[in-house]
Structure formats: C-alpha cells, structure tokens
Amino acid sequence: MARIAAFALLCLLLQAAVAEPPAGTEDKVRPGDYDARLSLPARLIRVPVADPGEYFVPPELSEIPDTEYGEMVRLGRLIFTDTQNFAKRYVGNGLNCSSCHLNEGRKAHAAPLWAAYGMYPAYRKKTKSVQTYPERLQDCFRYSLDGLAPTLDTPEIKALTAYSRWLATGAPFGVELPGRGYPPVARHRDPSSTHGGEVFRDRCALCHGPDGLGRRRRDGAYQFPPVWGSDSFNRAAGMNRIGTCAGFVKANMPLGKGGTLEDMDAWDLCAFIWIQDRPWDPRAGTWKSLFSKPPGGG
Numbered sequence: 001m002a003r004i005a006a007f008a009l010l011c012l013l014l015q016a017a018v019a020e021p022p023a024g025t026e027d028k029v030r031p032g033d034y035d036a037r038l039s040l041p042a043r044l045i046r047v048p049v050a051d052p053g054e055y056f057v058p059p060e061l062s063e064i065p066d067t068e069y070g071e072m073v074r075l076g077r078l079i080f081t082d083t084q085n086f087a088k089r090y091v092g093n094g095l096n097c098s099s100c101h102l103n104e105g106r107k108a109h110a111a112p113l114w115a116a117y118g119m120y121p122a123y124r125k126k127t128k129s130v131q132t133y134p135e136r137l138q139d140c141f142r143y144s145l146d147g148l149a150p151t152l153d154t155p156e157i158k159a160l161t162a163y164s165r166w167l168a169t170g171a172p173f174g175v176e177l178p179g180r181g182y183p184p185v186a187r188h189r190d191p192s193s194t195h196g197g198e199v200f201r202d203r204c205a206l207c208h209g210p211d212g213l214g215r216r217r218r219d220g221a222y223q224f225p226p227v228w229g230s231d232s233f234n235r236a237a238g239m240n241r242i243g244t245c246a247g248f249v250k251a252n253m254p255l256g257k258g259g260t261l262e263d264m265d266a267w268d269l270c271a272f273i274w275i276q277d278r279p280w281d282p283r284a285g286t287w288k289s290l291f292s293k294p295p296g297g298g
C-alpha cells in the first residue's frame with residue numbers, strides 16, 4: 001500500500017514538474033516518440049514539434065524484423081536504454097546511453113543515432129584519427145560512461161551498431177541531417193558559474209537534486225541521472241565541454257521543456273556544472289589530473 005501511495009505521489013510530482021507543450025503543438029508529436037522508455041512515464045518523452053516534416057523519422061519498434069538481424073537490433077536497443085544492466089561490464093558510472101541521447105537515441109538535437117550512423121568513418125579532432133562508427137561508440141563508453149571500451153568484436157558493439165543502422169533505415173547516407181548533434185548556442189559574455197548555480201536551483205534541482213547527484217528509484221537505479229559526482233561522465237567526455245553541454249541543455253533541458261532557457265543561462269548552467277567534481281580524464285595520469293586545469297573549460 002505504501003508503495004502504491006509513494007508511486008502515486010511521484011507521478012503527481014512528475015506531472016507538476018513537466019510542462020505541457022506550447023499551445024497548438026499537442027497533436028504534432030512524432031510517432032516514433034511514443035515508445036515507452038524503461039525508466040520514465042511515457043508522457044515525459046513526447047517531443048512537441050513545430051513542423052513534423054522537419055526531421056527524419058526513424059522506424060517504429062513494431063517494424064523491427066523477426067530475423068537474426070532484428071534480434072541484434074532489439075539487443076542494441078536494450079543496451080542503449082538500459083546500459084547499466086545490459087552492458088554492465090563496460091560501464092563505470094550511473095548513466096545509460098539514453099541519459100544523453102534522449103528518446104532511445106531518436107530525439108533530434110540530442111545527438112540522435114539516425115543522424116550519426118551515416119556520417120562515419122570520419123576524422124575526429126579529439127583522437128586525431130579517422131574513426132569508424134564502432135570506434136565512435138567505444139569513446140562514449142570510455143568517457144561518457146566513464147568505463148571501458150568494449151572491443152570491436154563484442155556483442156555490445158555489434159548490437160549498438162545494428163540498432164543505429166536500423167534507426168537510420170531510409171535515411172540518406174553521408175548527408176548531414178537536420179537535428180544531428182546539438183544546435184549551437186549564442187554567447188555574448190563570459191559564462192558565470194555563480195548565476196548558473198542560481199538557475200540550477202530554480203530549474204534543475206527538482207529532478208537532478210540540489211547536490212546534482214541525481215535521484216534514485218527504490219531499486220537503486222537512477223530515475224534522474226547525476227550531472228556531476230563520481231557517478232557522472234568524466235572530464236574527457238564531450239558533455240564536459242561547456243559549449244557542448246550548453247548545446248545539449250538549451251535544446252533538451254529541463255526535460256520536456258527544451259528551448260525554454262535563455263542562451264546565456266545554458267552557458268552559465270554548464271559553467272556551474274563544469275566546476276563541480278567528476279571522474280578524471282582516464283587519458284591523463286594522476287599527477288596531471290591533480291595539478292592541471294581540467295579540459296573542456298573553453
């Protein structure tokens with residue numbers, strides 16, 4: 001009984017926390033975005049869109065074929081949305097791939113997989129090398145999940161590649177699709193972490209906790225992921241770059257109210273998040289991590 005009451009209370013809280021989409025856009029919800037996620041009530045993940053023709057629409061879950069390939073796609077989806085359980089041995093923090101790649105990797109402007117898949121192999125400044133798609137996946141394990149890179153022959157990498165390839169079914173290859181990555185956010189002064197702290201308390205603490213360490217469900221899994229601390233992404237992750245973080249936050253946070261923050265508020269928030277503690281850059285030695293300025297501040 002207490003459990004049901006607690007659940008009902010949580011539902012009410014969530015309902016209060018997530019705003020309705022702007023008037024007139026309620027019906028324009030991308031069909032692919034209805035699929036229930038593992039950890040959140042379905043209404044939290046619907047994405048109101050101004051023009052349904054604007055972005056590529058990945059296939060529906062029901063369209064996964066009943067073949068060996070389809071099995072691999074299903075496994076990839078599970079790994080992507082519940083990395084904590086399905087790729088446990090490679091994860092070092094409390095996040096799932098879908099903590100940042102929202103709506104199971106479908107949401108435009110949250111680095112959707114369908115926009116990424118057809119753009120590899122590609123040269124990356126970060127590694128100063130040409131990376132294949134599976135190699136790109138390895139980096140998100142090492143840095144965003146503060147874990148270990150699965151080798152290229154593991155089922156984890158194969159399944160995630162199959163899932164991405166399936167989401168991109170029908171998308172043009174080698175074309176920079178609208179909605180890839182995050183949109184740039186204008187900046188007209190230096191970001192202020194002090195102001196960022198105030199905005200964080202107002203707009204983010206409700207879900208991510210006043211201490212930024214996230215909120216866990218009863219079973220111990222994160223309902224709301226940590227944005228800093230030992231269970232968050234490490235210093236070498238893309239999200240640790242203030243500009244990249246600002247792009248993600250402006251387009252996607254507070255969850256369900258993406259696009260409502262002022263540009264400079266997104267920068268300030270990310271400057272505030274950046275000054276907090278998080279796991280070190282695994283590429284740097286202890287000495288460097290202790291005594292030099294962490295990367296990503298620019």
Ligand code: HEC
Nearest residue numbers: 095096097100111115116137140141144181182233238239
């Ligand atoms: C802490 C947040 C975070 C988590 C967790 C995360 N990623 Fe990423 N991922 C990013 C960021 C940031 C980028 C770079 C986006 C950009 O710069 O446009 C990225 C980029 C990517 C790209 C390339 C996108 C493109 O358009 O080229 C792929 C593919 C990817 N991630 C897959 C994964 C997979 C698979 C996982 C789980 C194993 C994962 N990510 C976990 C933040 C995250």
Ligand code: HEC
Nearest residue numbers: 017098099100203204207224225226227249253254255269
């Ligand atoms: C309504 C609850 C809610 C609010 C408010 C909210 N977030 Fe989130 N945030 C989430 C959830 C849930 C996720 C993970 C998405 C998923 O699992 O589908 C997330 C993911 C993130 C991530 C990437 C994952 C990680 O832990 O690093 C960052 C960064 C982030 N939020 C920052 C913010 C900031 C900054 C604000 C304030 C502007 C904010 N959030 C407000 C619910 C919320």
